[in-house]
Amino acid sequence: MTGTKENKTKEETKSKAKPKAGQVTVAETEAKTDAKHKASEPEEEEDEGSSGSSSTTTKSKASKESSEGEVKGRDESQQIGNAPLGGIYIDREEYLAAHRELTMERQHQQVLNNILHRRLAEYYKKRKCEHVLKPLEGAVDLEEKYQQKLLSYEELKEKAEREIADIRKKVSEVEETYAGRHEHANKKFEGLQHLERSTGSGLIYSRKGKPIADKTVERFLTLQRRKSEQSSALCLRYIRARNAVAELEAIVKNLETLGPGLYVYQYEQLNIDNQNYNTKIEEREDELIKNRTKCTEHNQILAHIREKMHHTDEVIDFAECDLGDAEMEFYRAREDLGMIKSRRNKLRWSLEEERLKAGLLTRKDLLRDFQASLDEVVQLGQRKKQLETQVSRASKELRHARKTVLAQSNLHHRHHVG
Template sequence: MTESQHADSSCELSDKGDSTDQIGHRFNTAGVTINRDEYLQAYRELSFDRDQLQLKNNLLHRRLAEYYKKRKLEHVLKPLEGALDLEEKFQQKLFSYEELKEKEEREISDIKSKVQLVENHYNEKLNHAEKRFNDLHHLEKSTGTGLIYSKKGKPIADKTVDRFLTLQRRKSEQGSALCLRYIRCRNAVTELESVVRKLETIGPGLYVAQFEQLDIDHQNYKTKIEEREDELIKNRGKCTEHNQILAHIREKMHHTDEVIDFTECDLGDAEMEYQRAREDLGSVKGRRDRLRWSLQGERLRAGLLTRKDLLRDYQDAIDKVELLRRRKEELQNQVKELTKRVRDARKLMLATPDPSNHKRGDSSKVPTDSNLGSNLYEII
């Protein structure tokens, strides 16, 4: 259902209700003309204004919340505890305020009545003074008429008397005005002095100078408090950092405790192995001593085997003997070959017949045993 239909239905229902409730609704009456467009336009404008005000209200609430958060007054946004007690206290305060207001009204009415009495008394006094002054004026006028100058001997004119009387009245009015002005100034001065005294004295034994000095001290302490707050903020930051460091150190301590427990277990195992190794070391040392003693016996039995230099010389001598033996065998083989060749040569010489002449001449060329020995010696 649209807004226009809703408005039409509401208007029809209101018309029906009015027609049924009116006296003489059975009689024919003239139709009442209602301009619906105006009401719809007014409804739209009011709804638009309501939405705008709602947005403005939400924006202001948000700004207030941000302001209180910046000022660290978040407790203002929280619901109050003991709202019923506060409401009762507020009602009591309202009742006391109404009583004070009634009392103030009564006092104001009393003051007005007193002021009215004072004004009436003042008017009576003023009328009495004016009457007496007028009587004095008439007396002076009656006395002044018919007087004669002492020097000239002429009578004083009535105009002169009237002029003196008007001058006297004017001067008296000026004097009364000045007196009234003086009284007002004196009262104003006394009021100002009383106000200054009241301003200077805040309470019994308390003066404005002391308050100003206290205000200056308050400002100094406020600046000091701000400095201390800055230091506290820095210290809070340092505390958070140190707390994080301590937490990290605690974690490391727990980890190191676990590592220490594991290492203690390993240390116990290592100590057991150490004891076992010491026992094995004792047995090994016994075996070493036995081997050392047996080695000494073997060394005594071995003789030269334990002396490397003697063994080296012995080995060198054996090598030289072996070389000489081989050289000897080679020489023996050469000697055998030479003797064989000599024998073959002798056999050949004996087998071939030579003339006698040649025997004598060639006898010097036949090798003898002495020549053969010398050749062998040269070869060796």
């Protein structure tokens, strides 16, 4: 963009006439200010673009280089003596828009970075890996240890490479010996088959008396070759199985032996004993917990009883004080009681004397009985009088009745007699 604009401005200045001296100075000042502004803007864009993305950095670098080229070209033109170019038009809105976009992108990236850091912190807190967020202590020592580990790793790597080279060399030697022996065995077998073929071609059947055909000989030889291959394969399988069994036996033996004089069955027995002892320990711990709870309960009860004892001791002290006061009052009351009893006895004696003097006046019940008896005597006297009058009347009537009866009897006797 800047290069095309510079070319356009140069062409315009070439086509136009030379301006006046005042206009030249104004154009120079404007060009210098624009160049400074251009140089400052790409630097800001470069700083902001480094935090945002790589594309913005390339744009800022290109704009910076173009602005520096413009300034150098103008300086050279002024040094040579050429007249300064006319007023160069610079579209500042484009750079301002780019600056705003880059600042917005930088803020967006910063917010995104903060969010990601927060999520990482929450993740490590959930996983209980808070030590990751803390700064490392003794970083210098760790670096030294890391360097030592790297050196030891390099030494081990070189040692492993040497061992691998030795192993490869030994393997190549073994392969060469194997190839030589295999070739020698094949040659011997081929010679054996050639000898058998040469000897079997002229043989005759003992029963039939016919010569043996070459096809049968070849068939027997191929069968022999197959059987030899099968036997070699079986022998190889047997050797592999034997080696595998030996390796497994060694592994089992290594697994059974934990160390010199230490075996797995002893470990299992010790493990079983350990479990039994652990169960016993747990039972004893349960008993201890129960006893501790009982002890705490008894201690609480004892503390409560002690508090009650202190309270009762205080109550007893107050009661003893009250008892002393009550005993003093009791002794005083006893003395007063003796005096009162003596007075009572004197009064009793005087009352007895007065009672003897008064007779029945002092006893109301006797007086009441006496009055009642008197009233009864009066009533009985009146009743007696009534009864006496009734008896006198009855005797009079009886006498009169006797007289009448005697008179009637006399009259009746006289009548009978007459």
